[in-house]
Amino acid sequence: MPLVEINFDGLVGPSHNYAGLSLGNLASSAHAGEVSYPRAAALQGLAKMRHNLDLGLVQGLFSPLPRPNPRFLGALGLNASDDADPVQRRLRAAAWSASSMWTANAATVSPAPDTPDRRCHLTAANLVTMPHRSQEWPDTVRQLRLAFADAAHFAVHDAVPPCFGDEGAANHMRMCVRHDAPGVELFVYGKTGGAFPARQHEQASRAVARLHGLDPARCLFIEQSSEAIAAGAFHNDVVAVANERVLFTHEQAFADPHGTYAAIRERLPEAEIVVVSASAVSLADAISSYLFNAQLLTLPTGEMGLVIPLEAWETPAVRVWLEGHIASNGPIRRVLPVDVRQSMANGGGPACLRLRVVADPATVDPRFLLDHDKATLVEQVVAAHWPEQIDPADLGRDSLAQTVTSARAALLDALDLGELA
Helix, strand or coil: CCCEEEEEEECCCCCCCCCCCCCCCHHHHHCCCCCECHHHHHHHHHHHHHHHHHCCCEEEEECCCCCCCHHHHHHCCCCCCCCCCHHHHHHHHHHHCCHHHCHHHCEEEECHHHCCCCCEEEEECCCCCCHHHHCCHHHHHHHHHHHCCCCCCEEEECCCCCCCCCCHHHHEEEECCCCCCCCEEEEEECCCCCCCCCCCCHHHHHHHHHHCCCCHHHEEEEEECHHHHHCCCCCHHHCEEEECCEEEEECCCECCHHHHHHHHHHHCCCCEEEEECCCCCCHHHHHHHCCCCCEEEECCCCCEEEEEEHHHHCCHHHHHHHHHHHHCCCCEEEEEEECCHHHHCCCCCCCCCEEEEEECHHHCCHHHEECHHHHHHHHHHHHHHCCCCECHHHCCCHHHHHHHHHHHHHHHHHCCCHHHC
């Protein structure tokens, strides 16, 4: 098969909870302390994956990471049991986090057409800015090296040194005339965000580009707008998304928008830049609705579709803009709302839930590729083993730890992924 874009979604793990651990993520903070519904969340994610399959797209699946994470707890001198001390409870909550479901943060990906050795390169993100995410990358690398074990077609790199924060594909975009053609890679970094941290360091982005052997002439390093970070755009994919020749962006996404657009057009003359003005959709509406945290996809028909959360479709200004864009024959021809409310309440939309990998599906370990039969199997495991609900106050209880651990083990057994146990 030729190279195609595969969306690898992270299955929402059985420890999915609302502990409010992510500073700068407004949805996560707003829902902190609420009861979560892991079973419903995982089924919503699977329904989105089925939706992509129904569109005729190739779909992949990553399993949840081990939680509660005993290695993380042990390194802090803690165990998994409950404790009245609020600081220790917050550290324990980090060990329970199901945040690996947002696989846009798993790695940065450069497809084979962009690299000198004609292999697809993946560098795991260190996610060092947030303690609950900084523990992910060693287990993420294990999974990536299993899924992409064919060394003739893939190279998987360890995370860059943690002195430079790297948040993966959530701050990286690729533009090209076709997925299988050489592209221009856009690395977006932050410098300041007022009260909120800028999570992506410029030197981390430059290190990834060097590790992947990218041509400097076909890379852009773009500063994210501090205004966007301060407003709650903790990752670039909250305010911009690209697919093939199209960049879909809010006008306040970048520190120097006009310079950014000119640099893109210089490197890719075919580029179409679709800018949503603040007068049409405010930055606040763009961030709360996750209009840009969408999957901008090339459908088998050749037209582009935008998979958005229901929250975006239900936001009046966003819906008016989208309907006007379609009516004016813009490059986005279909708008496809999906229900991922459990993920959205913790600050992750459709784009957060997927890692885009351009590859020949035949070179990927088939255990990580999804079809409808496998989706049914996973749904059965989730229905039988995932907790129906979790109150953050329950984190640390031995009975819940056993339930969560057993649920993940049942999934790995069903998918024949014992190497990840």
